[in-house]
Amino acid sequence: MHPRTTSRVSLTAMLGTPVTDAQGNVRGKLKDIAVATGPEAGRVAGLVLKSRQGLQIVSSDQVMETPAGTLEIRSPSALRPLNGDENYLFLQQDLIDRQIIDIHGRKVVRVNDVDLEWLGHGSVHLLRVFEVEVGLRGAVQRVFKGLLPRQTLESISRRFAAKGIPWQFVDVIEVDPARRVKLRIEHERxxxxxxxxxxxxxxxxxxxxxxxxxxxxxxxxxxxxxxxxxxxxxxxxxxxxxxxxxxxxxxxxxxxxxxxxxxxxxxxxxxxxxxxxxxxxxxxxxxxxxFHEDSAAGRMTTDYVAVDFEADVSSAVQALRDFEGDPESVTEIYLIGANDVLRGSVPLSRMLVAQPATHLNVLAEPRVLSCPADMHQSQVAEIFDKYNLRSLAVVDSQNRMVGVVHSDHVISFLLEKL
The missing domain is CATH 1.25.60.10 (MgtE N-terminal domain-like)
Incomplete structure (x- = not known):
């Protein structure tokens, strides 16, 4: 059994590397690296060569790294023309200097370089994308490549801490409409x-x-x-x-x-x-x-949970299950009487510890808090502050419930004033 070996190399260092056949004849220079998308995202599908015949591509499993630092093709017949309609992401063309989403870090970063890894097992050498470099090290390597000897450049770049993102945490942003579908699976994350x-x-x-x-x-x-x-x-x-x-x-x-x-x-x-x-x-x-945008009604939502004043806890639970709005926004169940008149509210915390047959009006807050629909949003904010509210019912001139203002609506208004 041959031991498994690995070696790391940057895209910047690889680009321009001569590619030879087994007899030592130069077949071209490395122009780019093609990476699969979709379910096989990150797998190096092929190496793109600039040759006398134009752009050609060769499968990565047909290429090996030589001790001299060049690349060798196992068989010249493995080379084929690059048509341009292949379902690939090209690291140099599509990734370098582009913005990407760091899924793990939840932020947008710019790619300065890409680190690849050779996986060796006997005579088989496979290449895969390891991580993208978003720090100064990658930028220095790219800027000074060809201007300084390779060893000098490597010595200088090592003075900067590596800042990479593992490939599985990278979401590529593709701006070409014709290719968006190809990267849809990554965007689903x-x-x-x-x-x-x-x-x-x-x-x-x-x-x-x-x-x-x-x-x-x-x-x-x-x-x-x-x-x-x-x-x-x-x-x-x-x-x-x-x-x-x-x-x-x-x-x-x-x-x-x-x-x-x-x-x-x-x-x-x-x-x-x-x-x-x-x-x-x-x-x-x-x-x-x-409604006027500065009023309570202008800040409210019509998504809330309300039941009849005579309803019990089990009815309220069913109403919550049937609620089609954002369940995380519900902090209270509102009690409605005849003609949709607001009669009270019950905090969820109080309802959840009660027996299913308990009538909600027994659990209701002793005081019904609400505000008129035309109340100015600054006055609404004062009520939230005074009573330390999470939500506030909004009523019309007949005290009929028309909506709810939540605390995040008030926070948004206050932030707009800053």
Whole structure:
């Protein structure tokens, strides 16, 4: 049995390396490295050579590293023309100097170099991507390559700490529309992030990369991320989408957030999006658009859980199960009497420790807190501060419940004032 060996090499060091056949004849110089995408992401599929015949590619398992530091092809017949329609990611062309998402670090970084690893087992030598270099070491190697002797350059670059991201934590941003689908599987990992993290990443990207990432998100994730970014960025993100796609995303948003977004658009654009929405979601948003944005109603959401004043705990649990909004936003169950008049509220914590047959009005807060729909948002913030609230019911002039303001809505308003 031959022992397994490994050796590390950077893309910068490899580029331009002569490639010979077994007889020592130079067949070309290394131009780039092709990497598979999708399920085999990270596997080096082939080495691209610049030769007299043009660009050629050879499978990585047909190439080995020689003691002299050159590359050797096992069989010249393994070389084939590079047509340009292959389903590859090219490290030099598509990755170097590009922005990528560090999935593990939840941030956007720029690639300065790529570290590869030779895996040797007997006469078989395989090459794989190990990590991407995003620190000064990679930048120094690239800037001074060819200007300094290799040993001198390696000595200088080692003075800078390596800063790499393992390939499995890299999400490539592809801005070419014709190739986005090829990298969709990598972008699906964004869906595992918190919406606020996705929003921060989108804010750090250039417009083209931002658009490329946003268009790969499914409607639910896109909606959650859209709620976390500022209004200017919201408009920028949806400008390139058609009304049908925007409507699909807006339908997944909190109604209050959706209304705020549409209010920032032109009347023509807003109407076109509303026309594409489902009737129920459209009606909710249209009602909210009628309120002034600085009022309690302008800050509220119509997604809340309410049951009859005479209902019991088991009925409230079923209402929670049937709730189609964000379950994490629910902190209280609201009790509604005749004509939708607000009669009380029950904190979830109190309800969950009660028996299923317990009537909710027994568990209700002794004082019903609410605010009128036209109350200014600054006054709403004062109520939240005074009573240390997590949410506050909003009522109309007949004390009928029309929505809920949550603490995060108030925080957003306060941050806007800073």
């Amino acid at each position: 964004l869906g595992e992030m918190h919406p606020s993290e996705i929003a921060e990443i989108l804010a750090d990207l250039a417009p083209a990369e931002r658009e490329a990432i946003f268009t790969t998100l499914d409607e639910e994730v896109a909606a959650e991320a859209l709620e976390e970014v500022d209004p200017k960025l919201q408009k920028s993100l949806i400008e390139s989408l058609d009304e049908e796609r925007i409507a699909d995303i807006v339908e997944e948003m909190d109604p209050g957030a959706a209304a705020d977004l549409l209010a920032e658009l032109s009347d023509e654009k807003s109407e076109a999006i509303l026309e594409e929405m489902e009737p129920e979601e459209r009606h909710e948003v249209e009602e909210l658009l009628e």
